[in-house]
Amino acid sequence: MLKKSTLYLLFCIVLLAGCKNTEKLDPRNPVTLSLWHNYGGQMKNTMDDLIAEFNDTVGKEKGIIINVTSITGSATIHEKLIMASNDEPHAPELPDITTLYPNTALVLAQKGLLADLGQQFTEKELSKYVRRFVDEGRLQDGRLYVFPTAKSTEVIFINMTVFNRFMKDTDASYEDLSTFEGIIETAGKYYRWTDSQTPDILNDGKTFVVYDSLFNMAQVGYAQLGDSFISDNRLNISSSSFEKIWNLFYEPAVKGYVANYKGYGSDLIKTGTVVASIGSTAGVLFYSPTVTYSDNITESAEYLILPYPTFKDGDKTALQRGGGMSIIRTDDVREYAAGIFLKWFTEPRQNLKFVSSTGYLPVTEEAFNSVMTDSSIVNDDKIKKLILTVKEMQEQYTFYTPPIMENFDTLQNNYEDSMKKAAYSSREEYLRLLEHTDEDTAYETVSQEVYIKFINSKR
Numbered sequence: 124m125l126k127k128s129t130l131y132l133l134f135c136i137v138l139l140a141g142c143k144n145t146e147k148l149d150p151r152n153p154v155t156l157s158l159w160h161n162y163g164g165q166m167k168n169t170m171d172d173l174i175a176e177f178n179d180t181v182g183k184e185k186g187i188i189i190n191v192t193s194i195t196g197s198a199t200i201h202e203k204l205i206m207a208s209n210d211e212p213h214a215p216e217l218p219d220i221t222t223l224y225p226n227t228a229l230v231l232a233q234k235g236l237l238a239d240l241g242q243q244f245t246e247k248e249l250s251k252y253v254r255r256f257v258d259e260g261r262l263q264d265g266r267l268y269v270f271p272t273a274k275s276t277e278v279i280f281i282n283m284t285v286f287n288r289f290m291k292d293t294d295a296s297y298e299d300l301s302t303f304e305g306i307i308e309t310a311g312k313y314y315r316w317t318d319s320q321t322p323d324i325l326n327d328g329k330t331f332v333v334y335d336s337l338f339n340m341a342q343v344g345y346a347q348l349g350d351s352f353i354s355d356n357r358l359n360i361s362s363s364s365f366e367k368i369w370n371l372f373y374e375p376a377v378k379g380y381v382a383n384y385k386g387y388g389s390d391l392i393k394t395g396t397v398v399a400s401i402g403s404t405a406g407v408l409f410y411s412p413t414v415t416y417s418d419n420i421t422e423s424a425e426y427l428i429l430p431y432p433t434f435k436d437g438d439k440t441a442l443q444r445g446g447g448m449s450i451i452r453t454d455d456v457r458e459y460a461a462g463i464f465l466k467w468f469t470e471p472r473q474n475l476k477f478v479s480s481t482g483y484l485p486v487t488e489e490a491f492n493s494v495m496t497d498s499s500i501v502n503d504d505k506i507k508k509l510i511l512t513v514k515e516m517q518e519q520y521t522f523y524t525p526p527i528m529e530n531f532d533t534l535q536n537n538y539e540d541s542m543k544k545a546a547y548s549s550r551e552e553y554l555r556l557l558e559h560t561d562e563d564t565a566y567e568t569v570s571q572e573v574y575i576k577f578i579n580s581k582r
Contacts, residue, residue, distance in 0.1 A: 147456045153186040154460050156219040159193040159200055161446070162273075162481070165408045167194065169480045173473055181467050187460045192218060197446060201227045201532070208234055217451045220461050224446040225260060226531040228268045231449070233529075238450040240267040243462030252469070256486050259524050260447050270465050273483035274445035275405040276522065277339060278512055279306075279429040280388065282414065284422060285398045289313055300399070303344070303371050303432050306332060310380035313398065326379075326557050333382035333391050334372070335402030337542050338535040339442050341368045346523040347437030356528050358538060360581040367434065369574060376546035377553050377566060383546050392424070401432070405445065407482035407509050426505055428512045430520070443522035445483065475500060482506055484513065538581075545577055 148154065162170040174189050182188055193200070193215075200223060206214035208231055217236065231237045240260075244267070249257055252271060260269030279300060289295055293312050299305035310331035318328030334340050345352035350364040359365070375381040382391055388400025393411035400410075407428075415421045431441040448468075450461040467473060471490040478485050478494065479501045485491040493500065495514045501507050525531065549569040556565035 148186045148460060150184060150186040153182070153188050154457060155188040155190050156457065156461055156464065157190050157192045159195075159203070159218045159221040160191065160448075161195060161197045161200055161222050163194045163196070166481045169477060173468065173477060176473075177464060177467055181463065185460070185463060187463060189220075189464055197222070197224065205230060208236055219451055219453060219457055220448055220464065221451065222272070222446050222448055223269065225262065225269050225527045226529070228260070228449055229262055229527055229529055231451075232262055232264075232266075232268050236452055237268045238452045238458045238461075240270050240450065240462070240465075243450070243458070243465070244270075248466070251489065252487050253485075253491055255443065255522065255524070259443070262527060269447040269449050270469070271445075271447045271486040272465070272469055273405070273447070273477065273481070274443065274486060275403045275483055276444070276513065276516065277335075277343075277401060277403055277431050277442050278509065278516075279432060280392065280400045280402065280407075280410055281427045281429065282392055282398050283425045283427045284414070285395070285424075286427075289316060289398070292316060297427065297429070300429055301432060302435050304435050306399070306432055307371060307375050307380065310375055311378070314378070314380050326554070326562075328379060330382045330391075330397050331380055332399040332401065333384050333388040333397045335388050335400065335406070337372060337539050339444075340371065340401070341365075341538070342525060343431070343440055343442050343523055344368050344371070344434065344437070346521075347434050347440045349438070353526055353528075353534070356530060356534075358534060358581055360578055365578070366574075369577075372542060373546050373549070373573070374566065374570070377549045377569065378562065379550070383543050383550065385543070403444070404482050404484070404509055404513060407505050408503070410505060426508065428505070428508045430512055430516050439516075439520045440523050441516055441520045443524050479503075479506065482509055541577065541580070545573055549573060 158174075160170065174191060178188055193203070200221065203215055204217070204221065204223060204227055207217045228237060256271035256274050257267065260271060261267050281297075281300070286297075293316055295309050295312050299309045313331040314328035316328075318326065321327055342352045344367065345359070345362070345364050348364045348367065350359070350362055352359055372381060376383045382397055384391060387406060387409065388397065388402045389406055389409035389411070391397040392400055393414055395414045395416045410424075410426055412424060413421050414424045433439050448465055450458050450465070452458065469486055471487050471493070474485050474487055474490040475493060477483065478490070480503065485494050494510055495517065501510060552569045553565050556568055
């Protein structure tokens with residue numbers, strides 16, 4: 124009897140603890156939660172529709188209103204969150220819910236500003252989500268601070284309209300694009316092919332490919348080679364693996380085969396500056412159906428989407444990335460209400476609606492399996508192609524998740540800036556030398572000791 128009474132008492136305590144927040148939610152006096160997110164551009168309409176639907180249904184029933192107070196890029200959100208967390212002058216007030224990446228979450232969590240989402244979701248509820256997506260949002264203390272709402276990987280986007288013309292005149296093929304080595308070789312062929320079309324103008328060949336993120340390429344490239352690009356919170360530049368990474372960018376960028384660009388590859392493809400782009404699946408909607416060249420001539424563009432390339436002697440590894448949503452610590456009621464929104468937003472129905480019009484990957488097991496087995500639920504042709512490619516990668520690839528550390532963004536920015544500056548300065552001198560010497564001699568001249576100097580500068 125005593126044991127039964129004790130168990131009953133504990134049950135009542137747990138039940139009451141779970142009820143105390145629901146009793147404070149009042150549909151007649153709803154709580155308004157501010158939300159910052161980075162789903163702008165062509166994704167904004169979908170996001171607006173989902174939030175409006177929540178406010179008109181579950182939110183209205185329970186007394187919760189989601190109010191979007193900021194829509195901007197993830198980098199800007201990071202800056203605003205850090206400013207607010209440091210209580211800097213003119214910093215905005217922290218929102219109730221925000222999209223962010225784990226490295227930003229680490230800074231906020233260390234200051235006690237994030238709610239532990241493990242208090243909002245039971246283990247049974249979490250089991251409905253793709254496990255590796257959930258685990259990415261756990262920080263060093265084991266607590267869940269970033270809830271998966273949209274994940275992505277990286278693939279190759281190719282303008283088939285141009286590439287098919289290129290294939291007819293050369294021995295290039297799509298199969299060559301499965302490896303990094305094949306891409307660089309193809310880029311050289313493309314440069315020479317376009318250069319030959321204007322025999323009266325020397326050295327005016329066109330760039331073939333752009334990498335959206337040199338830092339991501341380095342991380343994944345190392346992982347494919349069984350190595351780690353980041354070790355002890357520092358870049359492992361002294362590893363023999365780095366020379367292979369260097370060769371994928373520096374020489375082809377100096378020679379004009381690979382673009383040296385700070386924006387997104389979709390910008391260069393829509394102007395015909397490049398034929399291929401290696402970047403995030405989340406950018407699929409930004410690849411324009413038409414190409415407008417510098418002379419204002421336009422043509423339709425049909426795209427092929429291929430799996431992320433690998434080194435010839437490397438494993439099939441690709442990046443898993445994408446932020447999620449976090450709840451800012453306020454009070455039990457606001458945090459509880461925010462948890463209700465996250466649960467609703469990531470339920471299979473809403474999750475499928477979001478990913479089917481954005482290019483992100485589903486986060487629940489049910490939605491993920493639905494998309495991977497039935498692409499007919501998607502209307503956009505590019506997203507359909509994307510899903511088929513991602514399905515192939517899910518079956519054949521291992522996915523790499525970047526480490527969570529406070530100086531991650533600093534390492535990334537410094538590395539990319541240094542790589543691009545090295546190639547840019549060499550490219551300028553290379554073009555000057557081409558006026559009175561051949562390509563190989565010009566490259567040998569400008570590249571002397573550049574690699575060694577780069578390595579030494581990072582030690």
